[in-house]
Amino acid sequence: MKLFLLLFFSLAPSFLPAQSISLKEIIPLSNPGDGEYYYPKFSNDGTKIFFTKDNYKGIYSYDLEKKLLKMLNDESGAGYEFDVNSSGNLVYYRSDRYINGRKYSTLKSLNTASGVIQKIVTDKRDLSTPRYIGNNKIVYSVKDKITVVAGNNALKKSVITSADKPFVLIEKSGIALYTAGKKKLLSPMGRGNYIWPSVSPDNTKLLFTCAGKGTFVSDLNGNIISKIGYANYPQWSPDGNWISYMVDKDNGYSVISSDVYISSWDCKKTFKITDTPDIYEMYPEWSPEGNRIAVNTYDGKILILVLNIEEQGTK
């Protein structure tokens, strides 16, 4: 059975749905309060958007139905690669402080309803951002050594099993892929700076950018399957068929344009979603149902791009 599944996934490019994706409308967040916000992320049920300030100070949630903004915390670095559990009530984040120039990080969980904050580890050097891998498990590394904790409230040491989602971290500028607790260091494009890695929703493919070389999709052994090209901050769609990304250009000082694109993961189809010379849409993130994308503009406005996805039959 596993062999069949493997064969199915290895042939997957032929079975991509033939769809056309375009922009239906752009909805700015109404009444988001003063200030600029960046790096939006949908909640798992799609009713809220989390985001942070420039330079990742603090975490904010915005209720899309009630149009209410709530500051969850105002901690330095908290907004960088925070994660949310599957029920959406716990946010895991890293909080940083500097002593004699050295970064000391504390891993915390925050209950979005009660506001209760729990420290998971305190004042660690070289602490990774947290990864929620399902089953109430959170993974983090300290100096590249992985720790797993589990639980809703009282967190206990745990282990990674084959039932847990694979996850990736950056170690020594390369990709550290953890599958069933085993680490595999990957440099699919050779020596370089690897950024924005992620595992596909079906846990079979790896999406990453190698700085200066482009964005690629590989299998979990690092064998390149497709090249997306110049595609920054690439993100899998929830169904794993598509990859959103930004094509940002700068003059060496400042960004001078940015638009959002969506490509099929085999890069046989590409759609330019925004085409706004005066608005620089950046850091796209999919909604859980896959029909919306949240972005921030360069000047700190949060926009929701509503997609028009049309089926065109299957190949």
Next chain:
Amino acid sequence: MKKIYFLAACILFPIGIIFPQDFTGIKICINPGHGGHDSNDRYIAETGFWESDGNLAKGLYLKKILEGFNAEIVMTRETNTTADDLPLSQIVAIANSNNVDYFHAIHSNAYNAQSNYTLLLFQGRDNAPTYPGALTMGNYIANEIYTAHRTTAKYNRGDFDFYGTGQPYLGVFKGLNMPGTLSEGSFHDYIPESYRLLNSAYTKHEAWAITKGFISYFNLLPITTGMIAGIVRDPEQTVTYYAIASKGDNIKPLNKVKVTLTPGNKVYTGDSNNNGFFLFDSLQPGQYKLVYECENYFKDSSTVNVTANNTAFADKYLQYDTTIAPLILSHYPQNTTDSTAASTVIKVSFNRTMNRESVENSFSITPAAQGKFSWEDNDKTVVFTPAIPLEKSSNYTVVISKSAKSKWLVPISADYTFNFITKNRNRLKLLSSYPSNNQDELSGSLQIRLTFDAPVYNGSLSGQINLYDKSNMRLSVKNVKIFAAGNNGCIYFEPLNSLPPSENYKIVLGGGIADYDDIPLVDQIEINFKTSGLQNNFGTIVNDFESASEWNMTSSGTNAAATVFTAATEQKVNGSKSGKLAYQFSGASGGEIKLANQKEINFVPENDLNIGLWVFGDLSFNKIYCSFGIDSSLNQSIYIDSLNWTGWKLLQVKMQSISSAANKIFYSMSVLQNTNGASSGTLYFDDFQFGKPVTAVDEGTRQVNNYSLFQNYPNPFNPSTTIKFQVPERAFVTLKVYDILGREVSTLVNEEKERGIYSVEFSSGALNQRASGGASNQYGFSSGVYFYTLKAGSFISTKKFILLK
């Protein structure tokens, strides 16, 4: 137990502890700015410097030094290809995903090729950084680079304020999850610094400076070694590019310098990039001896004390080996065919300070030319300036014989010869002038026009063109225009004040007037001319051209956009304006501009009257006609004059010459194109009038030696009469009218007058009474006896006249 105490101390007092000089556990991201050799990678053509190369060199040295101190370094690039020119979002992502403690971007600056300061930038306001550590670090690095590179100043600024945006500007800081700075260590478009940045050791020195910044920032102990750096120069030679003298950059650095350091016997060999820089790093504190060597220079040495964590600067001037024969580096003009202006100077540049007398004696030029020597560049360049331009189309040979000697009396090794050919032109020519020499009957307000065979260089004109009266008094001029007309050069100007009538003047053109090749006139030119006799209004003003609304312009064969009639202030006979007709014919012939008077003026049927019109001519040689309706015949055109003058001229036409018919209606005046005339021009019109003509006496030639007030004519009068007076010298004059009770009823003149004879019209009705330039009043007068009084200085004269209504 000791370990426990130490651990506790560290936990309780983490701030303020001086760590050993070890970066273990510290992660730093280094971003050498830009990447590749593309148009956006900041290339300096004069030196061949790429900022992307310089930034990478500094970055790689910084990586090596910091890794030597056990730091973990993340480089955003380690090569310099187009692919290395990463987008800002990727640079930030590299720093973030590697979870570094600090981010630093390395750049050099550019502005106007004359600045060379150190600039550090961080995100935020100047005093409110996003990360407080970045401001602290910016101060450390700014100070260290400023000290190492000896730049002119240092600044540490927040990008919100530096770029004036009030919000994040530099994309390399936007989204950064740790403190970060960007150093613009120095200015790569400042040529001396650009050459230095080509020196690998110089970039290493900056890497050391940044390292010292990091040591301070991470509160580590200072490095225990020191450095020696310096620049070796030739004090006798200066550079040819812009250089800041206060920094010594104007003194030429030496290439291929060998510096030997003892103890240790380390040798530094300089590059050929015109920087003279050398560096010895990682030296234990102590006293060192440096020996400097360079080909053709005397060996020299210094003793230097090195202290820990500092650079000891040991700049050196090496003295040229004076026993070596001087060399000729260059000459001017170069050997080219027919390309040298005859006005050229001749320059020869040596590599050494020369003995003036020997060089001047060694100089010969054939064909022979007289001239003067001057010296430049600390007596290393001799300049021979011919007294007059060289012969045209001639092959000249210049020889510096081997008797030319250096300051130390060492001769050049052989005769030095070069040739050049002069262009086929060695004098500026005056092609034409208005007035021509000895021309007379010229308007006192004439526009003087000079036409040369080449455009004239403005810088050559100072004091070279002068207008004199008969007493050789230099007269001021106005409205000077210098312009090119095709291949020719033109100079137009006017006397500041209208020239008195019937007097002689001269224009003197100095020999220094030159064209853009510096070809001068050489010989002085005098142009003599004489003004015409006095002209004054003689009749009733029908139209004073204070407004253009009474005139309807039509034209044919013209460029409509360039043919315009308006009332203008720049020229006038009386009042504040005159009618200005700017015109341009579109074809070679047949063009006509007509100004029709909408009132269709019906003249009094007296044949002894004249009509008159002031016209400021444009020397276009086009023609003026007037059109009349005579009895039942319409539009009879009468030729008035050819426009062969500049300045104001009162044109007169006898009514009798038009026709003896009783009814004469003035319709229009026209400018008709002359096929030999100018295709464009500008005319001015003023005071269209009619009345009895001035007698044919040339009043300007009379001897005006005393004040006099003449009896008016006609007298008695109705409605108007003319009053004449004369003044023998410039004086303030008033001419006023009083009634029988002594009450002033009109002021006809109230202004300064030049020597001359003047006539004033006085009208009893609501008409203008004016003298030239005088004020206007409007009154109505009843019949009776009136008096008019002239006052000028101590002169007073009163006469009686009678108005009969």
